[in-house]
Amino acid sequence: MKPHHRFVLALSGALLISALPAGAASLTEQYEALRAAQPRLALRDAAAKLNVSEAELLAANGIGKTVTRLQEGENVPREIMRRALDLGKVMALTRNENGVLERTGVATRMKPQEVVTGLDADKEKEREARMRNIAGGYLGGEIDLRFTFKNWKYAFAVAQPGKDGVIARSLQFFDQYGNAAHKVYVRSEAGVPVFDKIVADFRNPVQSADLKVASASAKPAPKPDSAVDVKEFQQAWNEINDVHQFNRLLSEFGVTREQGLRLGPADKVRRIDPLAVRQLLEQAAKRQIDIMAFLGNDATIQIFSGKINKVQETGGYFNVLDPEFNLHLRDTNFVSGYVVKRAGVVNVEFYDKDGREVVSFFGVRSREQPVPQAWIDLTATLPTAGASRQASN
Structure with missing residues (x-):
């Protein structure tokens, strides 16, 4: 479709919405007008245009027809x-604001857990919190998920x-x-x-579209860099012997994740061009390097x-388009990227303008290859931030 045709359709949708009598334009009516003008518009993007949440639009447009509200608790x-x-x-x-990860497969189940005793208070607390966020499986395998059910x-x-x-049948969850x-x-x-049995067993007795969605509160400003003991922070970073200790380190020093990367030891963090995500995925596909992609x-x-195979730009996203795995990244909204070394593990992380992590990548490790050299070599080729601009000057 030609650009001016898209503009006319978008304008027509806006005019249709504004032409409805004041107070008479229900959310469903507004959505139908928008869909008439932009039939390919995703529900999430339509909700943003209508200044409501995706959950509100789904409920308003579907409950009693294609959508069943399930219980809460x-x-x-x-x-x-x-x-x-x-x-x-399944x-x-x-997804998050700038990325979507879609994986097709069968989720694994957990094996029966043995009773664990003798843990100290901190480890027992961590274990209890972890068990509250496990739904009987989804750990490893084709469908690999980590939940924060609260x-x-x-x-x-x-x-x-x-x-x-x-x-098409789906279970859809919202915060x-x-x-x-x-x-x-x-x-x-x-x-x-x-x-069908899940729907019957968990059907909410009140099929209402009134969700009482909360308004997002402003996040507190991060601690100023000047208030962080950078020397001590870097020393603590160098003492990490497990990559999973990193979040605890950030918490102890009261810094955000990206702030921690900015302040990390020079030999442990390298800032890269945010569009290097394209090179990373293209080279991983070309060299057939096993990777891990974390998105949430x-x-x-x-x-x-x-392994990944087909990568291409389409629809405003840079994508992996394999039969059982799709990754869609709105990488034009990435503003920073980092190659990070922690406890012998190297990964790559990308962030948006609000300092939110969009996606991160690791090499797939094994007992035979705890530090995959092909992955290390790939990360070393990713362009340093500003390098291309400096080279053109």
């Missing part, structure tokens, strides 16, 4: 996800015709602000009766592990 999301292990083959979708609020079952007329936490799409006929939000982190 502290333990409900975990129990629904536990039951979702019975769906078999597509798991996790940030899950609303749940819906969606059953609507797809482009081919076939009913208290109406932002998508995680989505699970049924990908097998065997999963249909399981989906405050409610869910999803992890892909393996």
Whole structure:
């Protein structure tokens, strides 16, 4: 479609919305007018244009038709996800503002856990918190997820015709602000009766579109760099012997993740061009290097592990478009990237203008190759931030 045609359609949608009588334009009416003008507009993007959350638009447009509101409660999301292990083959979708990770496969189940005793108070507290965020599986394997269920609020079952007329079934979860936490799409006929049973068992007795979504509060300003004992912070970084200790280090010094990278030891952090994500993915595909991609939000982190093949730019995103794995990155919104070394592990992280991590990558480690040399070599080729501009001067 030609650019001026797209503009005319977008303008027509805006005029249709504004032409509705004051007070008469319901959210559904506004959405239908917008869809008429921009039929390919994703629900999330439509919600942004209408100044509502995705959860509110989904509920307003679908409850009583294609959407069933499910129960709420502290333990409900975990129990629904536990039951979702019975769906078999699914597509798991996790997203944030500038990235989407979609993985198709079958989630693994946890083996029965032995009773653990003798832990000190801190480790026992960590273990209890970890167990509260485990839904009986999803650790490793094709569908690899990490949950923070306290940030899950609303749940819906969606059953609507797809482009081919076939009913598409999904479980969709949102946080208290109406932002998508995680989505699970049924990908097998065997999963249909399981989906229907989940809907019946967790159906909310009140099928209301009134969600009472909370307004997002402003995040506190980060601690000024001048208030951080950088020397001590760098020394503590150098003493890390496990990559998982990094979050605790940030907490102890009261710094944000990106701030910690900016202030880290010079031999442990290298700032790279944010568009280096394209080179990273292209080279990983070309050299067939096994990678891990971590992408998430405050409610869910999803992890892909393996080789990638087809990468290309399309639809305003830079993408991995493989049969069982899709990654969509709005990398033009990336403002910083880092190659990071912690406890012998090297990874690459990318951030947006608000200092939020969009996606991070690791090399796939094994007992035979705890430090994958092919991955180390790839990260070394990524352009340092400003290098291309300096070279052209």
